[in-house]
Amino acid sequence: xxxxxxxxxxxxxxxxxxxxxxxxxxxxxxxxxxxxxxxxxxxxxxxxxxxxxxxxxxxxxxxxxxxxxxxxxxxxxxxxxxxxxxxxxxxxxxxxxxxxxxxxxxxxxxxxxxxxxxxxxxxxxxxxxxxxxxxxxxxxxxxxxxxxxxxxxxxxxxxxxxxxxxxxxxxxxxxxxxxxxxxxxxxxxxxxxxxxxxxxxxxxxxxxxxxxxxxxxxxxxxxxxxxxxxxxxxxxxxxxxxxxxxxxxxxxxxxxxxxxxxxxxxxxxxxxxxxxxxxxxxxxxxxxxxxxxxxxxxxxxxxxxxxxxxxxxxxxxxxxxxxxxxxxxxxxxxxxxxxxxxxxxxxxxxxxxxxxxxxxxxxxxxxxxxxxxxx
Numbered sequence: 620x621x622x623x624x625x626x627x628x629x630x631x632x633x634x635x636x637x638x639x640x641x642x643x644x645x646x647x648x649x650x651x652x653x654x655x656x657x658x659x660x661x662x663x664x665x666x667x668x669x670x671x672x673x674x675x676x677x678x679x680x681x682x683x684x685x686x687x688x689x690x691x692x693x694x695x696x697x698x699x700x701x702x703x704x705x706x707x708x709x710x711x712x713x714x715x716x717x718x719x720x721x722x723x724x725x726x727x728x729x730x731x732x733x734x735x736x737x738x739x740x741x742x743x744x745x746x747x748x749x750x751x752x753x754x755x756x757x758x759x760x761x762x763x764x765x766x767x768x769x770x771x772x773x774x775x776x777x778x779x780x781x782x783x784x785x786x787x788x789x790x791x792x793x794x795x796x797x798x799x800x801x802x803x804x805x806x807x808x809x810x811x812x813x814x815x816x817x818x819x820x821x822x823x824x825x826x827x828x829x830x831x832x833x834x835x836x837x838x839x840x841x842x843x844x845x846x847x848x849x850x851x852x853x854x855x856x857x858x859x860x861x862x863x864x865x866x867x868x869x870x871x872x873x874x875x876x877x878x879x880x881x882x883x884x885x886x887x888x889x890x891x892x893x894x895x896x897x898x899x900x901x902x903x904x905x906x907x908x909x910x911x912x913x914x915x916x917x918x919x920x921x922x923x924x925x926x927x928x929x930x931x932x933x934x935x936x937x938x939x940x941x942x943x944x945x946x947x948x949x950x951x952x953x954x955x956x957x958x959x960x961x962x963x964x965x966x967x968x969x970x971x972x973x974x975x976x977x978x979x980x981x982x983x984x985x986x987x988x989x990x991x992x993x994x
Contacts, residue, residue, distance in 0.1 A: 641810055647808065654887035654888050658806075667799075673697065673776060674690065676693065679807055694775065698770075701749050708767075711727055711754060711761070724835050725835045728750075728828060737826065743827040756783035760786070775795075801936075806964040813834040813962065816830075818980065822979045831970070847941040847954045847955075863919075867918055880933065882935045892933070895943060899942060906946050909942060916938065
């Protein structure tokens with residue numbers, strides 16, 4: 620603890636730790652000025668267009684894109700661990716019905732039978748990542764009063780998630796492609812709040828599951844994982860493209876924010892949003908909601924430049940996440956859990972990296988309270 624009044628140290632506190640470097644990492648580069656997101660030497664947008672969820676997970680966990688044998692090995696492990704033990708599913712069922720899905724994940728992930736020995740391993744990350752879609756789909760089915768759908772024995776990771784959520788329907792290829800791109804681009808994003816939480820817990824030499832539970836708790840907060848739901852509310856209120864300009868002008872003139880526009884880090888276009896828009900434009904003729912999303916973005920960027928010149932406010936990844944999640948049939952209550960499904964990969968990579976070069980994360984605080992009288 621630092622008492623600045625005694626002159627203990629010439630140090631200013633930084634609310635939110637903005638600009639403070641807490642670790643060196645080889646996992647990702649978030650270049651806010653240049654508008655780039657790089658995963659282990661690869662542009663994330665290129666990975667989202669050309670590689671599967673499993674490929675990019677392998678890259679983040681093992682440090683390189685897989686060859687054919689490595690890919691098949693990872694796919695097989697993810698399929699194996701989709702089947703969650705019955706006692707864990709009973710725990711999901713026993714939680715109060717009013718418990719939101721993120722709270723269910725936070726509680727139930729902590730109960731997964733993952734070996735807690737130090738240091739954390741790739742196998743532990745694989746097992747949790749494989750289980751999370753099953754936990755989400757199981758809880759969602761129970762809340763709707765229908766029987767949960769068992770995992771498909773052969774579908775890839777993303778397709779299987781949509782399959783379970785839909786009650787056993789094989790998803791359309793364009794929906795798989797769009798959701799996979801979103802999940803790949805959401806896997807990792809530097810030292811965000813949930814990743815920092817995971818690394819802090821790991822630095823105590825706690826186990827993989829404890830660190831992931833902390834990360835899920837951070838992701839649950841609306842300032843971190845909740846933005847796509849608010850974007851969806853905006854798009855639903857607009858409804859049709861002919862209403863977009865008047866609706867947007869009304870919000871801006873009232874001094875309200877346009878949800879899904881602007882980013883704390885990116886001072887130019889969010890590369891993840893650009894990549895997702897490119898995916899959407901490839902399939903938008905098959906879904907009118909994509910047409911609305913493209914048109915609203917164009918109108919909003921133009922009006923933001925008019926009302927807030929020089930601010931460089933563009934669509935962020937949450938804007939396009941909302942469009943994709945809605946089109947693939949995922950309800951708003953599952954937006955943040957679905958984001959979590961992908962981010963588990965990045966958390967696991969950071970947990971293992973922290974463990975390899977570990978030092979207990981123990982920042983200082985500045986005391987601003989009263990002192991005893993006479994001192």
